[in-house]
Amino acid sequence: xxxxxxxxxxxxxxxxxxxxxxxxxxxxxxxxxxxxxxxxxxxxxxxxxxxxxxxxxxxxxxxxxxxxxxxxxxxxxxxxxxxxxxxxxxxxxxxxxxxxxxxxxxxxxxxxxxxxxxxxxxxxxxxxxxxxxxxxxxxxxxxxxxxxxxxxxxxxxxxxxxxxxxxxxxxxxxxxxxxxxxxxxxxxxxxxxxxxxxxxxxxxxxxxxxxxxxxxxxxxxxxxxxxxxxxxxxxxxxxxxxxxxxxxxxxxxxxxxxxxxxxxxxxxxxxxxxxxxxxxxxxxxxxxxxxxxxxxxxxxxxxxxxxxxxxxxxxxxxxxxxxxxxxxxxxxxxxxxxxxxxxxxxxxxxxxxxxxxxxxxxxxxxxxxxxxxxxxx
Amino acid sequence: xxxxxxxxxxxxxxxxxxxxxxxxxxxxxxxxxxxxxxxxxxxxxxxxxxxxxxxxxxxxxxxxxxxxxxxxxxxxxxxxxxxxxxxxxxxxxxxxxxxxxxxxxxxxxxxxxxxxxxxxxxxxxxxxxxxxxxxxxxxxxxxxxxxxxxxxxxxxxxxxxxxxxxxxxxxxxxxxxxxxxxxxxxxxxxxxxxxxxxxxxxxxxxxxxxxxxxxxxxxxxxxxxxxxxxxxxxxxxxxxxxxxxxxxxxxxxxxxxxxxxxxxxxxxxxxxxxxxxxxxxxxxxxxxxxxxxxxxxxxxxxxxxxxxxxxxxxxxxxxxxxxxxxxxxxxxxxxxxxxxxxxxxxxxxxxxxxxxxxxxxxxxxxxxxxxxxxxxxxxxxxxxxxxxxxxxxxxxxxxxxxxxxxxxxxxxxxxxxxxxxxxxxxxxxxxxxxxxxxxxxxxxxxxxxxxxxxxxxxxxxxxxxxxxxxxxxxxxxxxxxxxxxxxxxxxxxxxxxxxxxxxxxxxxxxx
Numbered sequence: 001x002x003x004x005x006x007x008x009x010x011x012x013x014x015x016x017x018x019x020x021x022x023x024x025x026x027x028x029x030x031x032x033x034x035x036x037x038x039x040x041x042x043x044x045x046x047x048x049x050x051x052x053x054x055x056x057x058x059x060x061x062x063x064x065x066x067x068x069x070x071x072x073x074x075x076x077x078x079x080x081x082x083x084x085x086x087x088x089x090x091x092x093x094x095x096x097x098x099x100x101x102x103x104x105x106x107x108x109x110x111x112x113x114x115x116x117x118x119x120x121x122x123x124x125x126x127x128x129x130x131x132x133x134x135x136x137x138x139x140x141x142x143x144x145x146x147x148x149x150x151x152x153x154x155x156x157x158x159x160x161x162x163x164x165x166x167x168x169x170x171x172x173x174x175x176x177x178x179x180x181x182x183x184x185x186x187x188x189x190x191x192x193x194x195x196x197x198x199x200x201x202x203x204x205x206x207x208x209x210x211x212x213x214x215x216x217x218x219x220x221x222x223x224x225x226x227x228x229x230x231x232x233x234x235x236x237x238x239x240x241x242x243x244x245x246x247x248x249x250x251x252x253x254x255x256x257x258x259x260x261x262x263x264x265x266x267x268x269x270x271x272x273x274x275x276x277x278x279x280x281x282x283x284x285x286x287x288x289x290x291x292x293x294x295x296x297x298x299x300x301x302x303x304x305x306x307x308x309x310x311x312x313x314x315x316x317x318x319x320x321x322x323x324x325x326x327x328x329x330x331x332x333x334x335x336x337x338x339x340x341x342x343x344x345x346x347x348x349x350x351x352x353x354x355x356x357x358x359x360x361x362x363x364x365x366x367x368x369x370x371x372x373x374x375x376x377x
Numbered sequence: 378x379x380x381x382x383x384x385x386x387x388x389x390x391x392x393x394x395x396x397x398x399x400x401x402x403x404x405x406x407x408x409x410x411x412x413x414x415x416x417x418x419x420x421x422x423x424x425x426x427x428x429x430x431x432x433x434x435x436x437x438x439x440x441x442x443x444x445x446x447x448x449x450x451x452x453x454x455x456x457x458x459x460x461x462x463x464x465x466x467x468x469x470x471x472x473x474x475x476x477x478x479x480x481x482x483x484x485x486x487x488x489x490x491x492x493x494x495x496x497x498x499x500x501x502x503x504x505x506x507x508x509x510x511x512x513x514x515x516x517x518x519x520x521x522x523x524x525x526x527x528x529x530x531x532x533x534x535x536x537x538x539x540x541x542x543x544x545x546x547x548x549x550x551x552x553x554x555x556x557x558x559x560x561x562x563x564x565x566x567x568x569x570x571x572x573x574x575x576x577x578x579x580x581x582x583x584x585x586x587x588x589x590x591x592x593x594x595x596x597x598x599x600x601x602x603x604x605x606x607x608x609x610x611x612x613x614x615x616x617x618x619x620x621x622x623x624x625x626x627x628x629x630x631x632x633x634x635x636x637x638x639x640x641x642x643x644x645x646x647x648x649x650x651x652x653x654x655x656x657x658x659x660x661x662x663x664x665x666x667x668x669x670x671x672x673x674x675x676x677x678x679x680x681x682x683x684x685x686x687x688x689x690x691x692x693x694x695x696x697x698x699x700x701x702x703x704x705x706x707x708x709x710x711x712x713x714x715x716x717x718x719x720x721x722x723x724x725x726x727x728x729x730x731x732x733x734x735x736x737x738x739x740x741x742x743x744x745x746x747x748x749x750x751x752x753x754x755x756x757x758x759x760x761x762x763x764x765x766x767x768x769x770x771x772x773x774x775x776x777x778x779x780x781x782x783x784x785x786x787x788x789x790x791x792x793x794x795x796x797x798x799x800x801x802x803x804x805x806x807x808x809x810x811x812x813x814x815x816x817x818x819x820x821x822x823x824x825x826x827x828x829x830x831x832x833x834x835x836x837x838x839x840x841x842x843x844x845x846x847x848x849x850x851x852x853x854x855x856x857x858x859x860x861x862x863x864x865x866x867x868x869x870x871x872x873x874x875x876x877x878x879x880x881x882x883x884x885x886x887x888x
Contacts, residue, residue, distance in 0.1 A: 227752050231735070231742055238728045244684055245717070245725045246740035247708025 012357065014305070018298070018346060020353050022312075025345035029338040036329055043323050043330060050322020051315040055194050057322075059204025063271070065307075065314030066206075069213040070268035071292025072310050073220050074127075074261045076301035080224050081257040082237035087134060087149025088265040089289025090156030094130040095266020097160075098122025099273045100168060100178050100280040103185030112274075115184045119270055120212070127266015128259040130156060135258025139251030145258070153289070164282055177281035187274045207275035209267075216264060217303035223260070233257055265289060294339070298346040309346075316342065381443065382407040382539055382570040383428070383459075388437035390423055397423040399594045401437070405539075405587075410561060410571045412581040412602070415591030416614055416786075416814030421574050424591070425541050428572075429461045430454040441539070460532025462542045466524050468516045474527050475499060475512040478534050495534070502533050506563055522553035529560065539570045546580060550669045551842065551874035558584045576815070578607045579843075590614055615816045623822045626830070628850040631660035633696075634834035635681070635803045640690030640701070642676045642858075650676040652858040653690075658803065663825065663835040665849030665866075667842055669877050673858035674838045675720055678807050681836070682717040683707040684725075695802055711740055716796035720807030720838070726792040729781040733771070734762035736780050737795050765794035770820070786817030793821060797828060804828055805836040810844060822848060842873060 030040035051061045071088045078085035085091075102119040134148035164176040173179075187207040194201045224230040236243040236253050243250060272284045291313055298312070299305030320335030345352070381404050388401040398420045405411045415421045426432045428439065430448040439446055441457045448454050454461070468477050479495045499512050510519070510526050519527070525545060532540055542561075546554040561571055561584060573585060581588050582602060589599040590613040598613050635658040642651040651673040658664045668674050679685035681692055683705040692699040694713055699705075707717070719725040727736050738747050738758055747758050762776040769790045771783070780788060789809065796804065809825065810818045825848055829835050839845050845852055845866075852864045854876040862876045 222752075226755070228742060228748055229751065231753060234731070235728055235739065238730045239724055241721075241724045242726070242728050242739065245682070245707060245719055246742070247683075247706055247711065 009361075012361065014300075017350075017354060017357060018305075020357070021345040021350065022342065024353075025338075025341045028345070029341050032334070032337060032341075033330065036334065038327055038329055043327060046323045046326045047315070047319035049319075050326075051319035054202070055199030056202030056204045057318060058199060059189075059194060059201040059206035061311065061314040061318040062210055063204060063206045063276070063314070064317040065311040066210040066213045066271045066275075067268050067288045068291055068295050068310035068313045069217060069307060070271070071265055071288050072295030072299060072306040073213075073216055073292075073303065074263075074265035074268075074289075075292045075296035076299065076303075076306055077220060077224070077233075077264060078257055078261040079296060079301045080230070080237045081233040081253055082240065083135075083138075083254065083257055083261070084146050085131065085134075085149055085258065085261045085265075086146060086293060087131060087152050087262070087289070088268075088292045089285055089287065090149070090153035091127040091130045091262040091265035092268040092285045092289050093153075093156045093160055095123040095127035095262075096269035096273055096280050096284060097163065098124070098126040098266065099269045103181045103274065104168075104178060107182040107185030110184045112184055112187060116187065116208075116270075116274070119274060120267060123266040123269045124263035125266070127269075128263040131258040131262020131265070132255065135255040135262075138258075139254040145254075161282065164280070168280065175281070178279045181274070181278045185274060186278050187270070205276035207271070209271045209275050212267070212270065214307070216267065217307055220264070221303045229253075229256065265292070291339075294343040294346075297343070312342070313339070380407045381405070382441070383572075384440040384443075385424075385428070386438045386440070388424065388427060388434045388439070390427060390432060390434050396594055398427070398434070401591075401596045403589055403596060403599070405570060405572060407442075407570050408565060408568050409586040410565055410573055410584055412585035412588035413572060413574045413591065414576060414578065414581055414588060414610060414614060416576065416816070419591040419614070420594040421591055422543065425461070425543060425572070425574060428454070429459060429541060455535045455537065458536065458538040460535055460537025460540050462525065462528040462532060462540065462545060466521075466528055468524060468527060470517040471515060473513050473515055474510055474519075474530075477516055477527055478512075478531050482535055498534060499530065502530055506533065506560065506567065508533075508560060520553075521548045522550075522556065525549070525557065526560070529564075537569075539572065540564065541572045541574070543574045544576070545573070546575070546577065548670060550878050551870060552878055554580075578610055581610065582607060592616055611815055615814070617816075623819075623826060623847045625826045625848075628662045628829060630662040630850070631832060633657045634660050634694070635805075635836060636691075636693040636696075637677075637681065638691045638693075640677065640680060640692065641688045642673070642680055642685065643688045644676075650858055651680070651687075654855075654858075654860050656853055656860065656863075658834040658836050660802070660834050661829055661832045662850045663829050663837055663848055665845035665852045666836070666838045666855055666860075667845045667852055667873055667877060668838075668840070668855035670840045672855045672877075674855050675807065676858075677855075678717075678720065678805055678836075678838055681805055682715070682719070683710045707740065708743060711799075711801075714802035716799055716801035716804045718792050718796050718804070718806040718809060720811070722788055722792050727780050727788060729779075731780055732777050733766070733780055733783070733791060734759045734776040736791055737762040737765055737776070739795065741795070741799065765791075765798060768798075769794040769824075784814065785812040786814045786821075789813050789821065790817065793824060797824060801833065803834045803836070805838075807838045808841075809837070809839065810841065811839075842870060842877075846870070846873070 033040040033043045050057055052058055071092060074088045075085055099119045099122060102115055102122045106115050106118065130152060134145050134152055137143040137148050138145045168178045169176060170179040187209060189201055190206050190208060190210060191201040224234065232248045232253055235246060235248055236250060240250065268288060273280050277284065295306055295309045295313055299309035316335065316339050320338065323330050324332050324335060383405040385401055385403040388398050390398040401424060413421050423432065427434045430450045430453055439448060446457050469480065475492065475495060478499060479491060484491045496512060503509055508526050508530055510523055516524060516527065545557060549557060565571060575581060585602045587599060588602050588605065588610065590597050590610060592614060638655045640651055640654045641649065643649050654677060656664065666674050676685055680687040680701055684707060686705065687701040689702060692701045694710065694715055699710065723729060728739065747754055759776050766774045766776060771787050771790045780791065806825065809821050813821065825835060837845065837848060849866050852866060852868065852873065853860045854862045854873060856877060856879040861879065864873060
């Protein structure tokens with residue numbers, strides 16, 4: 001049989017189609033706002049203004065985006081090997097232990113640039129550890145990774161409650177959190193980066209882990225498309241039977257992929273712990289692990305797509321908070337609905353407009369060919 | 378014009394940028410068997426799907442019995458008397474024959490009345506067309522030949538006057554195919570019109586009255602079968618002269634390169650798939666394994682290639698033992714000189730979403746030539762792929778094109794180039810030309826013979842008996858997991874056919 005849809009130019013495939021989906025998502029979201037009895041244009045204004053209106057707002061948007069880049073990359077790496085890691089939430093949470101330990105150990109004696117690398121290693125190590133167990137269980141015992149990773153989210157949650165109320169909590173404190181870090185446990189802000197554009201970061205916790213996230217995105221690209229391991233992961237992801245044929249060991253790739261994925265999720269902890277709160281507190285992940293799934297879906301599991309998708313979700317978080325603040329009849333939950341619509345149209349209904357767009361381009365292509373022919377004659 | 382059952386005028390259909398049918402005109406006379414041949418991707422299936430209402434043509438008209446009709450979906454196709462027998466049967470496996478025949482034509486919400494009526498009607502059809510089949514048998518318990526008969530009954534039950542058969546003999550033994558042709562003859566005698574889509578020229582010559590040839594979406598010719606020849610049809614299909622017979626010299630077998638002793642394979646449910654099979658393949662010979670699909674050939678190949686675990690038995694590669702029952706590593710076998718062209722190139726031999734060049738290293742990606750440490754050496758990989766593309770005439774010659782966008786024949790060439798260019802000692806090949814166009818078949822057959830002449834040991838599995846006969850130096854026939862006989866390629870098709878059906882084999886075993 002012939003392929004049902006011919007190949008589209010890159011800018012249509014990766015530009016026009018996602019943007020169309022996004023536009024429709026916002027259109028439907030606008031209708032929802034209308035149903036609540038509010039003015040959708042006003043909501044849109046607050047969304048955009050809240051996300052980009054001032055240097056400080058942009059700082060917040062990019063702060064959230066940093067978090068989502070890490071969790072999005074984590075999900076994407078696993079996707080490439082055909083694994084659905086929905087345990088990013090728990091892996092990021094446990095990854096916090098690595099960050100906290102490095103900071104608690106050295107924050108008073110070492111500058112941030114010594115503590116930061118150790119915190120990176122620590123967060124990646126604990127995140128990887130938390131993903132290793134489900135990976136190993138899948139490889140050796142056949143326990144499905146979707147089930148085990150989601151269960152591990154709950155175990156992580158209980159573990160962290162235990163650690164933060166019994167082990168890491170300073171004596172005499174009532175709050176389930178570590179002590180505040182000294183200077184060595186605080187990441188510098190990227191105020192200079194924004195000031196290049198004449199913006200003032202203000203109180204926004206936009207910090208250096210953003211650059212780490214960008215580096216991680218590049219690293220993931222290299223891993224997936226330029227290394228032997230990445231080649232084996234993709235082979236397994238596209239066709240397990242072809243991987244078996246090629247002598248690629250499924251169990252080995254499963255475990256390694258999950259550890260890389262978990263490590264990336266764990267690194268997410270750097271951003272809130274060392275970049276904003278300067279302590280580890282209960283529930284600091286706040287659903288970012290799950291948002292990572294949406295980010296990876298929308299970014300087509302490609303770092304080049306994940307970064308803009310993460311920024312989009314940063315906009316929804318930051319601008320959404322602004323809407324909720326300015327328009328009291330639109331609650332925080334409404335923002336979740338809008339986020340849901342974006343996921344629905346960009347992820348699940350990704351192919352809804354594809355046939356029509358493809359047809360339009362086929363027609364245009366034929367006309368162009370006809371023009372060439374007449375010219376030739 | 379009364380005797381025209383179907384006429385197509387100017388049918389045109391595009392899928393995006395792919396122009397699948399270009400201005401097709403076709404007349405099928407009533408009460409005849411009309412063959413439609415063409416290479417894969419020539420547009421045969423698309424054309425028939427338009428006729429049966431799966432797709433709508435972009436432009437053009439369809440006339441049934443001289444009246445213009447618009448076929449929007451399969452239901453309208455049935456209502457104007459067109460029935461289809463699909464290549465992959467569309468039967469519900471755990472329903473009975475009767476239930477399958479009724480499905481979608483139950484007449485009323487309450488089944489009982491309908492069942493009685495259907496049973497009666499089915500009896501009448503069986504008698505009229507000599508299509509015996511037990512109406513209460515479960516589909517999954519019927520052999521494929523009978524399942525196909527149920528498909529035909531289904532169409533007749535819906536009062537089809539025009540039957541479309543899409544590659545009907547692909548899954549049948551020669552004897553079953555003969556039986557099908559007798560049934561088709563009977564249907565024709567009763568005044569039914571039959572459209573037969575196939576790529577097998579022999580079938581066209583044997584039973585059709587007229588034949589239309591498609592090439593690259595166009596209808597290039599219609600001939601009266603009696604007045605044409607296999608050579609002419611092949612030339613029309615490909616657009617150039619084709620060698621149908623493979624020319625090959627005498628083989629000169631050398632040392633034993635692959636030795637299989639007492640190999641037994643059971644599947645996960647404990648069903649024996651391969652039963653105590655032993656044979657040897659020597660350097661410089663092609664050993665063909667003939668058999669109807671599903672008689673253990675696939676499992677045998679997979680076990681030798683290290684993909685499937687064998688229950689017992691030994692395999693020697695270049696005189697050294699392969700651990701077929703324990704730890705198997707296809708990568709290690711490749712390093713020891715075994716190359717494997719798997720039966721299923723779509724799911725096993727290739728990753729369709731990969732670039733061509735990425736597939737050209739599949740399984741050999743450990744080779745330092747393709748690597749810089751842990752990194753892929755993209756330049757070296759692409760250069761290597763381009764050399765293979767040139768040598769095997771893979772089209773389009775673009776190492777960066779997604780593999781799914783190559784035609785079946787070119788995809789198979791990608792696999793062959795990868796496996797053959799390593800210069801293996803032993804080459805095992807499953808279904809080398811399945812879904813491959815005639816032009817590429819010629820090329821692939823020549824390459825296989827060349828491998829033999831270079832002193833490689835070749836083990837060939839194919840369900841195409843013609844292919845086995847023309848390539849092999851020795852033929853083993855498998856039936857129900859056992860090798861039931863060895864013949865020389867001079868053995869007649871009838872003799873091999875009986876072995877494949879298990880008839881002769883049982884006698885031999887009894888003796």
